[in-house]
Amino acid sequence: MKRILFVDDEPSVLQGLQRMLRGQRQEWEMEFAPNGEAALRLLEQHPVDVVVSDMRMPGMDGAKLLSEVTRRYPQTVRIILSGQTDKEAILRSVGPAHQFLAKPCDPDLLKETVARACALRQLLHSEHLKGLVSQVRSLPSLPHLYVQIQEELQSPNASLQRVGQIISQDIGMTAKVLQLVNSAFFGIQRRITQPAQAVALLGLETVNAVVLSVKLFSSFDQALMGRAHLTTLWEHSMATARLAKRITLAEPDGPRLANYAFMGGLLHDAGKLVLATDLATAYREALALAEREQLADWVAEQRVLGATHAEVGAYLLGLWGLPDPIVEAVAFHHHPDECAGRAFSALTAVHVANALDQESRHTADAPARPYLCADYVAALGLTDRLPAWREMVGVAVEQTSVP
Ligand SMILES: [Fe+2]
Numbered sequence: 001m002k003r004i005l006f007v008d009d010e011p012s013v014l015q016g017l018q019r020m021l022r023g024q025r026q027e028w029e030m031e032f033a034p035n036g037e038a039a040l041r042l043l044e045q046h047p048v049d050v051v052v053s054d055m056r057m058p059g060m061d062g063a064k065l066l067s068e069v070t071r072r073y074p075q076t077v078r079i080i081l082s083g084q085t086d087k088e089a090i091l092r093s094v095g096p097a098h099q100f101l102a103k104p105c106d107p108d109l110l111k112e113t114v115a116r117a118c119a120l121r122q123l124l125h126s127e128h129l130k131g132l133v134s135q136v137r138s139l140p141s142l143p144h145l146y147v148q149i150q151e152e153l154q155s156p157n158a159s160l161q162r163v164g165q166i167i168s169q170d171i172g173m174t175a176k177v178l179q180l181v182n183s184a185f186f187g188i189q190r191r192i193t194q195p196a197q198a199v200a201l202l203g204l205e206t207v208n209a210v211v212l213s214v215k216l217f218s219s220f221d222q223a224l225m226g227r228a229h230l231t232t233l234w235e236h237s238m239a240t241a242r243l244a245k246r247i248t249l250a251e252p253d254g255p256r257l258a259n260y261a262f263m264g265g266l267l268h269d270a271g272k273l274v275l276a277t278d279l280a281t282a283y284r285e286a287l288a289l290a291e292r293e294q295l296a297d298w299v300a301e302q303r304v305l306g307a308t309h310a311e312v313g314a315y316l317l318g319l320w321g322l323p324d325p326i327v328e329a330v331a332f333h334h335h336p337d338e339c340a341g342r343a344f345s346a347l348t349a350v351h352v353a354n355a356l357d358q359e360s361r362h363t364a365d366a367p368a369r370p371y372l373c374a375d376y377v378a379a380l381g382l383t384d385r386l387p388a389w390r391e392m393v394g395v396a397v398e399q400t401s402v403p
């Protein structure tokens, strides 16, 4: 039995949810609260597995409530169910919320969202993963610049202009962001010289993704991983991000998921950086095993380390509070069939993009290992899309140097 708390200041919305979810009573124990304060009182008496909250409420709003839930009950799944479509309001809730759903919400979508979120938590809190992560001396902290941007977005008078100013204060980051933004990767015709322009043109989520990955790649000891390996990983991450976004945009629900797919693609192998830096000996052993027995790298990692770079990466991003669709895409990018969802998602795009990019990198003396989970693609009814996806691979990308 999962315990779920719904919070909304409009009684009709709560009644609607109650009616709509009546069939779930065998699986869910549901509570309803009319405002944030009442929700926190309920939680004090009895913690829950999932909180689903409205965004705009008098007094404590949804973002504030979920921030408080994050602080007091970090294990709880947090979902915003909002009638607002205003983009900045959505962004404000990105930090504290794992998922964002729009009202009116289809009951099946709500059920699937809760199931996926709970399955992901189960993976991230599993014993074997905790055992491995406990050997990592220090996980990189969430880049300060990213935290500042999130804080700006939480403030009532947040603006993209201000976000640009925040990035400008970090000169090193500004240089790297502009270098990347001006590379052929984004295909922008005119030269961008200000972070604020980059934010306006590419959108905040993309710039945020760039900030995060630039920080991640530059924070690791390049000597440990080997420059060549790191360059390959960076190029593969960029290519996966771009391809995942293109795949997503060709789907009916694409625009909603495209940024998740992009960010998931950019960060999907972040766990490799953690493993190579902190568990260098064991990681090298895993790479050697993969080479010797022609295994996929993650299969070898599973054998040597007991968990894979996908899980370690997802653990890190989960700790950083990135939205669930991104964490999920990273966690299951090698075996999406283990995820609870059966609809096209950012995970689908990242899985396919990663697999196709990997395949395209193989040469005659290093034959392809099986990366694409054909059963999963078939289960989603998307097998007929494969030829179109393959055509999207390999569109020449100007080389971008490792930040
Ligand atoms: Fe991977």
Ligand SMILES: [Fe+2]
Pocket: 236, 240, 268, 269, 354
């Ligand atoms: Fe990958």
